Amino acid sequence: MTSTDHTSPEEVLRDAGLRSTAPRRTVLEVVADHPHVTAAGLAELLGTAGHRMSRQSLYNVLEDLTRTGLLRSIQPTGSAPRYETAVAGxxxxxxxxxxxxxxxxxxxxxxxxxxxxxxxxxxxxxxxxxxxxxxxxxxxxxxxxxxxxxxxxxxxxx
Structure with a gap:
């Protein structure tokens, strides 16, 4: 799923063998719209948009999405991990x-x-x-x- 991909988050999650939960769908959508976001930046974006999620839940979702290949984590030197949906290619x-x-x-x-x-x-x-x-x-x-x-x-x- 990328910002130009028209596959629904539900389909993407199911295809990866994950349950389609609201937190997972929301995180996928926000990361697609804000590539290279850190977990802290993502938490701020979610809070601003009115999505309530504990830090632990957010980290669990990021781990699930990264482990299944729906997100890629990059960590430039001196930076917190950053997440992107551009995993293909x-x-x-x-x-x-x-x-x-x-x-x-x-x-x-x-x-x-x-x-x-x-x-x-x-x-x-x-x-x-x-x-x-x-x-x-x-x-x-x-x-x-x-x-x-x-x-x-x-x-x-x-």
């Missing part, structure tokens, strides 16, 4: 050192894993690579007076 992340914004970046090379280590002793099967790039987003770059080098922005579309 290989992609990586850009993280702003200024404001902490995280955005998805599609894999640029081949199929999974899209990167191959120079050595993989004792690992005959490699199936996934996770890459996190760090930098400053446009807003933080402007605030810091750092002008981006256009030659280094080859990942950006015009």
């Amino acid at each position: 290989e992609h990586h992340h850009l993280v702003c050192r200024g404001c902490g914004t995280v955005v998805d970046v599609p894999c640029a090379v081949g199929t999974s894993p899209c990167l191959t280590p120079a050595q993989a002793p004792g690992f005959p099967v490699l199936d996934r690579a996770e890459v996190t790039w760090w930098g400053l987003c446009t807003a933080c770059s402007a605030d810091s007076g750092t002008s981006p080098d256009p030659a280094s922005d080859s990942w950006r579309t015009p």
Whole structure:
């Protein structure tokens, strides 16, 4: 389930072998609308929207959804785990050192894993690579007076 996916949360949960409960449906919907949200951010969003859920219940739901592959958990260095519904297909992340914004970046090379280590002793099967790039987003770059080098922005579309 992604923010552009039209499969109902009920179907997604049942297909994953989980009961379709209100907390699970709500968490899936909120994470789809707010990718890369932390548990604390998710709790705040749920509270603002009037959904009452204890922290323990929220963590249990996140564990269930992550364990069954409905959510992916990423943890950039120095950050709390962040959750996203973009679980299908290989992609990586850009993280702003200024404001902490995280955005998805599609894999640029081949199929999974899209990167191959120079050595993989004792690992005959490699199936996934996770890459996190760090930098400053446009807003933080402007605030810091750092002008981006256009030659280094080859990942950006015009």
